[in-house]
Amino acid sequence: MNRGVMWLLALLAAAVMPLVLSSYHVDLATRILIFAVLAMSIDVLAGFVGRTSLCHGAIFGVATYVVIWAMAKAGLPAAPAFLSGVLAATLVAALFGLLAVRTSGVYFLLLTVALGMVVWGICLRWTGVTGGENGLRGQDMRPGFLLARENFYWLVLAVAALTAWAMQRFVNSPFGLSLRGIRDSESRMRALGYNVPLHLFVGFAVSGFFAGVAGALYAFFNEYVSPSSVAMGQSVAGLLMAIVGGIGTLFGSFIGAAAIILLENTVSWYTDRWQAVLGLVFILTMIFAPEGILGTVRRLAAPKGRAR
Amino acid sequence: MPAALTLTDVVVAFGALRAVDGVSLSIPAGERRAIIGPNGAGKTTLFQAITGMVQATSGRVVFEDADITALPPHRRAQRGISRTFQITNLFPTLTVRQNLFLALRGLAPGKFSLFGQPRITAAETARTEAALQAARLIGREETEVRALSYGEQRQVELAVSIVNQPRMLLLDEPAAGLSPNERAMVAEVIRALPRDITVVLIEHDMDLVLGLVDQVTCLHEGRVLVEAPPSEIRGNPAVQEVYLGRARHAAG
Numbered sequence: 313m314n315r316g317v318m319w320l321l322a323l324l325a326a327a328v329m330p331l332v333l334s335s336y337h338v339d340l341a342t343r344i345l346i347f348a349v350l351a352m353s354i355d356v357l358a359g360f361v362g363r364t365s366l367c368h369g370a371i372f373g374v375a376t377y378v379v380i381w382a383m384a385k386a387g388l389p390a391a392p393a394f395l396s397g398v399l400a401a402t403l404v405a406a407l408f409g410l411l412a413v414r415t416s417g418v419y420f421l422l423l424t425v426a427l428g429m430v431v432w433g434i435c436l437r438w439t440g441v442t443g444g445e446n447g448l449r450g451q452d453m454r455p456g457f458l459l460a461r462e463n464f465y466w467l468v469l470a471v472a473a474l475t476a477w478a479m480q481r482f483v484n485s486p487f488g489l490s491l492r493g494i495r496d497s498e499s500r501m502r503a504l505g506y507n508v509p510l511h512l513f514v515g516f517a518v519s520g521f522f523a524g525v526a527g528a529l530y531a532f533f534n535e536y537v538s539p540s541s542v543a544m545g546q547s548v549a550g551l552l553m554a555i556v557g558g559i560g561t562l563f564g565s566f567i568g569a570a571a572i573i574l575l576e577n578t579v580s581w582y583t584d585r586w587q588a589v590l591g592l593v594f595i596l597t598m599i600f601a602p603e604g605i606l607g608t609v610r611r612l613a614a615p616k617g618r619a620r
Numbered sequence: 621m622p623a624a625l626t627l628t629d630v631v632v633a634f635g636a637l638r639a640v641d642g643v644s645l646s647i648p649a650g651e652r653r654a655i656i657g658p659n660g661a662g663k664t665t666l667f668q669a670i671t672g673m674v675q676a677t678s679g680r681v682v683f684e685d686a687d688i689t690a691l692p693p694h695r696r697a698q699r700g701i702s703r704t705f706q707i708t709n710l711f712p713t714l715t716v717r718q719n720l721f722l723a724l725r726g727l728a729p730g731k732f733s734l735f736g737q738p739r740i741t742a743a744e745t746a747r748t749e750a751a752l753q754a755a756r757l758i759g760r761e762e763t764e765v766r767a768l769s770y771g772e773q774r775q776v777e778l779a780v781s782i783v784n785q786p787r788m789l790l791l792d793e794p795a796a797g798l799s800p801n802e803r804a805m806v807a808e809v810i811r812a813l814p815r816d817i818t819v820v821l822i823e824h825d826m827d828l829v830l831g832l833v834d835q836v837t838c839l840h841e842g843r844v845l846v847e848a849p850p851s852e853i854r855g856n857p858a859v860q861e862v863y864l865g866r867a868r869h870a871a872g
Contacts, residue, residue, distance in 0.1 A: 478735065481735040481736075482734055482735055484737075484738070485733055485734055485735050485736050485737070485738070486721075486725050486730055486731060486733045486736065486738050486739075487731065487732055487733055487734045488734075489714075489718060489721065489722060489725075489738060490722060490725065490731060492711065492713070492714060493711050493714070493722045495713075496710070496711035496712055496713055496714065497709050497710065497711060499673060499705070499709060500705070500709045500710065500711070500780075501722070501726070502672075502673070502692070502693040502694050502697070503671060503673070503693060503697055503702070503703050503705075503709075504694075504697055504722060504723050504726030504727075504780070505694045505697035505698045505726035505727045506694050506726050506731065507692075507694045508694070511731075514732065514734075518734065
């Protein structure tokens with residue numbers, strides 16, 4: 313079956329879900345979509361630039377903080393608050409990009425960890441603005457027509473589908489191809505006339521923009537933010553979703569986010585040690601399906617005998 | 621003939637090691653020049669200094685009357701300096717056509733088209749086809765580079781370096797590790813290049829080099845040992861001692 317048709321069917325199925333699910337499960341599905349966008353933004357870098365970031369949770373969280381702060385403290389309406397959250401996240405990503413583009417491999421990883429920690433530290437200590445450990449709480453943030461959780465779910469679904477489409481266009485654009493070229497060989501790209509650091513910088517900022525969209529949506533979903541939203545755990549969660557779904561598959565992030573969030577919810581009904589179960593699942597994925605769920609499905613579905 | 625490339629007293633030092641130790645040479649436009657010399661003579665490092673992959677510690681690199689000593693590699697590429705790599709340096713997960721597309725886009729506007737479709741102009745298509753033809757890659761366009769044989773990857777390396785019709789082409793051991801047939805093909809590709817392209821060639825295979833070039837520069841320990849036409853290079857006692865002599869010894 314045509315891949316486009318398949319995704320269209322998946323989108324339709326996702327659209328009718330609120331009609332059959334309980335309100336608890338609609339919230340769960342909303343959360344899955346938001347985190348899928350975060351995971352995709354990480355996959356743009358990890359899968360197509362070969363740069364594994366551990367600060368996208370912080371970029372995501374910056375958007376959440378800014379949106380809630382803008383509404384609760386500065387009294388902005390929802391739409392400008394949303395935009396300022398995305399803008400703030402993009403700016404933070406651009407700043408991080410400036411610092412990170414000259415590194416690769418484990419140095420990139422460590423640098424992004426450190427940058428994420430800085431954001432976390434600021435959110436924890438700048439009590440006057442961020443509320444410190446107590447965090448920030450928003451009230452009635454959603455405009456009237458989005459109060460119903462089904463309506464909000466449909467909005468999030470629309471945004472997630474739109475960003476997924478945009479990211480797909482992005483990685484397949486001439487610019488996206490240049491990022492894949494950098495992943496494969498930086499020195500060749502320089503010899504071909506590409507300003508490699510500039511391309512990495514733009515790629516990082518674009519990826520941060522999408523993480524910011526996810527974070528701003530999360531603000532309206534959760535109406536509460538605390539330092540744990542910008543902590544490394546958030547970055548790791550996003551990365552795990554991208555990996556479980558399949559690095560370099562982009563849309564796999566939806567599957568990865570669903571798998572991890574559903575597992576987390578199901579297992580935590582039965583045991584407090586759900587994190588151990590999650591860890592085990594992750595290890596098994598790494599051993600038996602290192603290309604992730606969608607990556608493995610695609611490999612199995614590919615015609616036999618084709619060189620990989 | 622005006623000089624395409626002029627090096628003046630170029631030094632590249634890695635700590636205490638002077639890999640290139642005061643090289644001056646001038647290559648006229650359109651010339652075919654071979655750089656020979658034993659392993660460790662500084663040939664590849666000299667290429668790196670010309671393309672900007674490493675900065676010259678001192679000295680000047682002038683390309684077509686412009687001082688490019690301080691330019692980063694991508695700016696030099698934009699001026700028309702193209703190169704191949706000694707160790708195949710391609711985009712293994714991309715197809716041959718995508719490799720060529722990236723080469724084309726490196727020098728064209730549209731690099732920063734973030735959401736558009738990859739498009740190429742009719743002229744670019746023609747150049748792509750010509751490069752594929754020259755490197756004998758017709759029929760392999762849609763194959764991922766990692767699925768190609770080593771010889772074919774070397775052909776892609778050539779195609780990528782000529783698709784933009786560079787002003788100067790630096791070839792770093794283009795025939796290394798190839799079968800005799802493939803070597804002959806590489807020589808044919810180089811011979812068929814338009815005469816307005818200046819070609820500088822690092823190569824160990826003397827038979828390949830000597831039938832192909834106008835002038836030979838022999839490097840030894842980072843310095844220019846001899847510069848002579850190919851007919852004189854074999855008989856040159858200094859070259860024999862550092863290079864051919866050693867090679868003969870190794871062969872015997």
